[in-house]
Amino acid sequence: MATIGFFASTVSRIFSNLATGFNVQQTRNKWANARMLRDYKRRLVAKEYAPLRVRLLTMKRNNILPREIQDIASQEMLEVPRQAAKSHLTGxxxxxxxxxxxxxxxxxxxxxxxxxxxxxxxxxxxxxxxx
Structure with a gap:
């Protein structure tokens, strides 16, 4: 019987703390769902790395440049995040x-x-x- 009284007092204490001291309001963010948040993050990454990615890609595909420079550009392309590609963005x-x-x-x-x-x-x- 003592355990039930202890349980009841603990529960009532938790609910009184919730009612007085803590914010029990459900918080929402400005994203409709997780996919939208992921798309937003991809857009930030793409905006940051887009100029570098375009430069490295053109150097890598340029046949006029020496092979060494093309190899260096392709090695540096590995350091740029793949999500920075424009094709990864979804409208x-x-x-x-x-x-x-x-x-x-x-x-x-x-x-x-x-x-x-x-x-x-x-x-x-x-x-x-x-x-």
Whole structure:
């Protein structure tokens, strides 16, 4: 019986601490899901290494340069992260993180774009009217 009383007092103490001292509100970040966060990190890496990667790649593929320079460039390419490649970036919707069916100009998926246009939330965009 004493163990049940100890358990009950411990539980009540935990809940009182939660209610008074700790933040029990669920925290969310600005990413729709983990894939969107991964894409953001890839974009940061690509932005940092893009100029170096392009230079090394052109030196590596250039047939006019001596073979030694091409080999040095290919060795230095191994140190550049692969995620810095532009082909590794996925155009995702900034709201839903949907990878397909996006309008590049607005970086929105077709569903979100249509919803925003329907309710007049995008400046300068209007639904097609004819007839």
């Amino acid at each position: 995702r919707c900034v709201i839903t993180s949907r990878p397909r069916g996006n309008l590049r100009r607005w970086r929105l998926s077709r569903f979100v774009f249509r919803h925003l246009v329907d309710y007049n939330k995008l400046a300068g965009v209007q639904r097609a009217l004819w007839g």
